[in-house]
Amino acid sequence: MKFFFLYLLTGFMILFQSYYSMLWTYWGASSTALLSVAFYSSIFIFLSAFIFLFSPRKAAITASISSILASLYYIQAFFSTGTSSPKLELLNKAIAILPIMLCTLIVIHGIAFFFFSDLITERNPKWKSYFPEPIHRNLAYIIVSATALTLTGIVSVFMIYSGVQKKIISETNWTIEEDTFYQEKKVLLSFPNARNYFISVYSNTLSDELIKSNSSTVKVEMTVTLDFGKLRGYHVQKLNDKKPSYYGNYVFYFECGSGYPECEDQYPIQKPWE
Secondary structure, three states: OHHHHHHHHHHHHHHHHHHHHHHHHHHOOOOOHHHHHHHHHHHHHHHHHHHHHHOHHHHHHHHHHHHHHHHHHHHHHHHHOOOOOHHHHHHHHHHHHHHHHHHHHHHHHHHHHHHHHHHHHHHOHHHHHHOOOOOOHHHHHHHHHHHHHHHHHHHHHHHHHOOEEEEEEEEEEEEEEOOOOOOOOEEEEEEOOEEEEEEEEEOHHHHHHHHHOOOOEEEEEEEEEEEOOEEEEEEEEEEOOEOHHHHOOOEEEEEOOOOOHHHOOOOOOOOOOO
């Protein structure tokens, strides 16, 4: 049964991480083909846990192939993670290396099961537990049913309390800075009630509009997404009653401490939208 739990844990971990990464594409994060491969491979690893109860050899082969495919995304992520915060970079690498280790263990077991199980068990009968026979069918059905009910409950709670969205309308303060990278003036928007959150809009159109206006604020309409009451992110829907695309394609969001440690001391952490 140890490999039942190994497949279940690995599949669930990769499924959750890849699904969560896909959610960030809503805010403009790039999605790669390897991320999609990891997501679908995790489903097969997860299903291998249940196949294992009826046919351990088939489960080992399915999980091994899926683990090889899923680990490609994590290997790429391990070498490409990099932030201005050493602690955050170390955490990202740890998150990437754990699935790689689990996938490697699954692949080694799968190769041994497919090619060398008979030879290994003949020479050392104690290793037979690593290459088990199918368990009793009735017991397998009970395990499958209990696991399915448990996961249904977990997924139901996750679906109810994750991805909750609410609309926020706020007047933001603005400042204008010259920017040479995008060849556009940078308009920095800050929230009076959430000083550690910012929106950067690189747009000559918006900067000229603000300079000509008599207003010291910009009206921002945005969607805030919460997971179990905690802020996941926010997405601007309108700036001064116009869609962000009206002002160009360079709209960015950032928070003190997430790549911008220099503003942590200046603006203490506030969570007004939670």
